[in-house]
Amino acid sequence: MNHQALAVDRNRARVRVLDRTSGKETDLPYDRLIIATGARSRKLGLPGEDRDNIFMLKGMADGIRMRRFIDERRPRKAVIVGAGYISLEVAEALRERKVETTLLYRGEAPYSGLEPELGPLIVDELQAHGVAFKGGVLPRAFETEGRRAVKIATNQGDFAADLFFVGVGVEPHIELAREAGLAIGPAGGIQVNDRMQTGDPLIYAAGDCCEKFHRVTGRPVISPLGDTANKEGRVAGENAAGGDSRFYGIVGAASSKVFNVEIGMAGITEDAAKRLGFTAVSQVVEAKSRVGIYPGAQYSLLKIVADQATGRLLGGNWIGRDGEARKINTLAVALHNNMTLEEISRLDLAYAPPFSPVWDPLLIAAGLLKRKVKN
Amino acid sequence: MNHQALAVDRNRARVRVLDRTSGKETDLPYDRLIIATGARSRKLGLPGEDRDNIFMLKGMADGIRMRRFIDERRPRKAVIVGAGYISLEVAEALRERKVETTLLYRGEAPYSGLEPELGPLIVDELQAHGVAFKGGVLPRAFETEGRRAVKIATNQGDFAADLFFVGVGVEPHIELAREAGLAIGPAGGIQVNDRMQTGDPLIYAAGDCCEKFHRVTGRPVISPLGDTANKEGRVAGENAAGGDSRFYGIVGAASSKVFNVEIGMAGITEDAAKRLGFTAVSQVVEAKSRVGIYPGAQYSLLKIVADQATGRLLGGNWIGRDGEARKINTLAVALHNNMTLEEISRLDLAYAPPFSPVWDPLLIAAGLLKRKVKN
Numbered sequence: 001m002n003h004q005a006l007a008v009d010r011n012r013a014r015v016r017v018l019d020r021t022s023g024k025e026t027d028l029p030y031d032r033l034i035i036a037t038g039a040r041s042r043k044l045g046l047p048g049e050d051r052d053n054i055f056m057l058k059g060m061a062d063g064i065r066m067r068r069f070i071d072e073r074r075p076r077k078a079v080i081v082g083a084g085y086i087s088l089e090v091a092e093a094l095r096e097r098k099v100e101t102t103l104l105y106r107g108e109a110p111y112s113g114l115e116p117e118l119g120p121l122i123v124d125e126l127q128a129h130g131v132a133f134k135g136g137v138l139p140r141a142f143e144t145e146g147r148r149a150v151k152i153a154t155n156q157g158d159f160a161a162d163l164f165f166v167g168v169g170v171e172p173h174i175e176l177a178r179e180a181g182l183a184i185g186p187a188g189g190i191q192v193n194d195r196m197q198t199g200d201p202l203i204y205a206a207g208d209c210c211e212k213f214h215r216v217t218g219r220p221v222i223s224p225l226g227d228t229a230n231k232e233g234r235v236a237g238e239n240a241a242g243g244d245s246r247f248y249g250i251v252g253a254a255s256s257k258v259f260n261v262e263i264g265m266a267g268i269t270e271d272a273a274k275r276l277g278f279t280a281v282s283q284v285v286e287a288k289s290r291v292g293i294y295p296g297a298q299y300s301l302l303k304i305v306a307d308q309a310t311g312r313l314l315g316g317n318w319i320g321r322d323g324e325a326r327k328i329n330t331l332a333v334a335l336h337n338n339m340t341l342e343e344i345s346r347l348d349l350a351y352a353p354p355f356s357p358v359w360d361p362l363l364i365a366a367g368l369l370k371r372k373v374k375n
Numbered sequence: 376m377n378h379q380a381l382a383v384d385r386n387r388a389r390v391r392v393l394d395r396t397s398g399k400e401t402d403l404p405y406d407r408l409i410i411a412t413g414a415r416s417r418k419l420g421l422p423g424e425d426r427d428n429i430f431m432l433k434g435m436a437d438g439i440r441m442r443r444f445i446d447e448r449r450p451r452k453a454v455i456v457g458a459g460y461i462s463l464e465v466a467e468a469l470r471e472r473k474v475e476t477t478l479l480y481r482g483e484a485p486y487s488g489l490e491p492e493l494g495p496l497i498v499d500e501l502q503a504h505g506v507a508f509k510g511g512v513l514p515r516a517f518e519t520e521g522r523r524a525v526k527i528a529t530n531q532g533d534f535a536a537d538l539f540f541v542g543v544g545v546e547p548h549i550e551l552a553r554e555a556g557l558a559i560g561p562a563g564g565i566q567v568n569d570r571m572q573t574g575d576p577l578i579y580a581a582g583d584c585c586e587k588f589h590r591v592t593g594r595p596v597i598s599p600l601g602d603t604a605n606k607e608g609r610v611a612g613e614n615a616a617g618g619d620s621r622f623y624g625i626v627g628a629a630s631s632k633v634f635n636v637e638i639g640m641a642g643i644t645e646d647a648a649k650r651l652g653f654t655a656v657s658q659v660v661e662a663k664s665r666v667g668i669y670p671g672a673q674y675s676l677l678k679i680v681a682d683q684a685t686g687r688l689l690g691g692n693w694i695g696r697d698g699e700a701r702k703i704n705t706l707a708v709a710l711h712n713n714m715t716l717e718e719i720s721r722l723d724l725a726y727a728p729p730f731s732p733v734w735d736p737l738l739i740a741a742g743l744l745k746r747k748v749k750n
Binding site (some may be wrong): 159354 | 460606628707721
C-alpha cells in the first residue's frame with residue numbers, strides 16, 4: 001500500500017494512481033471521490049534550509065527522524081523558528097532533554113491567535129523553564145557547513161545551534177484538486193459547501209486541504225486541526241455514501257499547554273475583529289481559578305471580545321495553571337449559538353470552591369463588557 | 376446591627392423590625408422591598424435531634440461551633456446523615472482529622488441529582504478514603520445520654536458515634552412572605568417573575584427563599600446555590616432601583632469534589648426526565664480525560680440524557696479525576712440554548728492532547744445518542 005494519486009479525470013470519473021513500489025500507473029474509476037490530501041509543513045524558503053539538522057514536524061516519520069538525530073547526535077543547543085503550538089511542544093520536549101533552546105518568532109509573543117495581554121505570561125513561563133524567547137525576529141538565511149546548518153542569520157543577528165526546528169505552520173495540499181479544475185477559495189484551500197462537496201457534485205474534500213467556514217466571521221479560513229479534519233472526514237464519507245450530513249463550521253476553538261501554563265482560545269482576537277470591520281470592544285478579567293481561600297487557587301486571566309453593534313461575543317482567550325483550557329469550550333458553545341454579552345452574563349454555570357470563584361470570570365467579563373455595547 | 380423583620384404591612388408599605396439588641400420594635404417605610412430571607416437547614420424531625428453533639432451547617436456560626444467541638448472534644452467516630460455536597464465535604468474534612476466516618480443515605484449513592492451509573496465511582500472513592508457508605512438507610516431516632524446523642528437508630532440497625540452531622544438539605548425561609556400574603560409557588564418557595572418580582576409589584580424577592588425557573592423543564596424548582604442567589608440579588612436590586620434586568624433561570628449546573636473525584640452535573644437526570652413526562656433516552660460514554668498515551672490520562676465517565684421527541688439535550692453528568700467539573704459548563708451552555716444532539720455532535724470544541732481525546736466525549740455521546748432520537 002504505497003500509492004499516490006497523480007491526477008483526477010473528471011470527464012471520465014477516474015483517478016490516475018501511481019503504485020510507488022512497482023512504479024506502475026493505473027486508472028481507478030469512481031462513483032464518488034473524496035480528496036483528503038491534507039497539508040504540508042510550510043518552509044521558510046531560505047538558503048540552506050535543506051540541511052540534515054533542520055527539522056519540521058508534520059507526519060510520524062518526521063518525529064522519528066528528529067528523535068533519532070537527538071538520540072545519536074546529542075545536540076546541546078537548539079534554535080526553533082516559529083512559535084505556534086507545535087514549536088512550543090518541541091521546545092518543551094527539548095528542555096526535557098536538557099537542550100539549550102531559543103525560540104525565534106516574528107510576533108511579540110507566541111501563538112498567532114493570542115491576545116497581546118496574555119503574551120507576557122507565556123514568555124515568562126518559557127523563560128522560567130530555560131527557553132529563550134526572541135520576538136520580532138525575521139530569519140534571512142542558514143549558514144551551513146557541508147550537510148549541517150550551523151547558524152541562522154536574522155534581522156536581530158546570528159543564532160548558532162546544532163539543531164534547528166522550523167515550525168511556521170502548514171499549507172493545504174491543493175495541487176491535485178487545482179489541476180482537476182476544482183475551485184480554490186480565497187483563503188487558499190479547496191472550496192467546499194457544508195456537505196463537504198466541491199464544485200463537482202461527485203467530488204468531496206475533507207481535512208487540512210479544505211477551507212473551513214468560520215461561524216464567527218462568516219468567512220472561509222484555513223484551520224488545520226486534527227479534530228476538525230476528523231469531523232469533516234465523517235461528513236464527507238456519509239454524504240459520498242448517499243447520506244445527508246452537514247459540517248456546521250468552526251468557531252476557532254483551540255487549547256495548548258506551555259510547561260505548566262495552559263491556554264484556551266475561541267473565536268477571533270480583538271485585532272482580527274477590527275481587521276474584519278467589526279467595532280470590537282474587549283474586557284480583561286484577572287481572577288483566581290478557585291475560590292481565593294481554597295488551596296491550589298491560581299492566577300487566571302480571561303479576555304473576551306465582542307461586537308459593539310450587536311453585543312455578540314466574538315472571541316476569548318483564557319490562560320492560567322488550573323483548568324483554563326478545559327473551560328474554553330464554555331465560550332466555544334456560546335460562540336456557536338451567537339450569544340450576546342447580556343445572555344452570557346446571565347448564564348447558569350456550575351460553581352464549587354475547588355473549581356471556580358462564586359462568580360465565574362466569564363460572567364464577570366460579560367457583565368462588565370455589556371456596558372460598552374449598544375444592545 | 377442585629378435586626379429581624381417581623382412582618383410586612385403591604386397596605387401601609389412598612390416593615391415591622393425588631394432590634395434584637397434593645398428589644399425595640401419599629402416600623403420602617405419602603406418604596407420597594409426586597410425579601411432575601413434565605414433558607415434554613417432541614418431537620419430530620421427525630422427524637423433527640425436537639426442534642427449538643429448533633430451538627431448542621433448553614434451559616435458561619437454553625438461551622439465555628441462544629442470546629443470548636445472537634446478541637447475540644449476530639450471525637451473519634453462520626454455519623455453523617457445525608458449525602459449531598461455539604462455532607463460529602465464534611466466527610467472529607469472529618470477524615471482529614473482522622474475521625475472514623477460513616478455516611479448514611481436514603482438513596483443508593485450520594486447526590487440526589489446523580490445518575491445511577493456514576494454512583495459506584497463515588498462510593499468507591501469514599502471507601503478508598505475510609506468513609507463507610509450505607510445506602511437505603513432511613514433514620515428513626517437518636518438515642519441520647521443527657522445532652523449527648525450516642526446512637527442513631529435506623530431501619531438498618533443502630534450506628535454509634537460521638538459526633539453526628541445532619542446534612543439533608545435546606546428549606547426556603549418563606550414565613551415572612553407568606554404572612555404578608557405573597558404567593559408561595561408549587562415547589563415551596565416565594566413565587567417571582569423573571570424580574571424577581573413577587574405578586575406585589577413593590578416587593579421583590581431573591582435567593583434561596585425563592586423558586587427558580589428551570590429552563591430545561593420549564594417549571595419552578597428549589598435550587599439553593601450561592602451563585603444563583605447572588606445573581607438573583609443583583610437582578611432584584613437593579614429592578615428595585617428602577618432598572619430593567621432579568622434573570623433567565625437556571626439549567627441545574629453544579630459541580631462537586633469527593634476526595635480526588637470530581638463531578639459536574641447539568642440539566643436533569645434520566646429518572647427526573649421520565650417523571651416529568653419526557654420520553655428520555657440516554658448514553659453513557661467511558662473515555663480518557665486526555666489522549667490515551669498522554670501522561671496523566673484518567674478514566675472519565677459521561678452520561679447524557681435527551682428528549683426522544685425533539686432530540687434536545689436534557690442533562691448530563693460527568694465524573695472523573697482530571698478536569699471533568701470544569702468541562703460541565705459546556706453542557707450548561709448547550710442546555711441554555713436548547714441545543715439538539717445533532718447540533719452538539721457537530722460542535723467545534725477545543726482539542727489538545729493534555730486536555731481531551733481527539734473526539735471529545737461529549738461529541739461521541741451526542742453522536743451515538745442522536746441515532747436513538749427522532750429529529
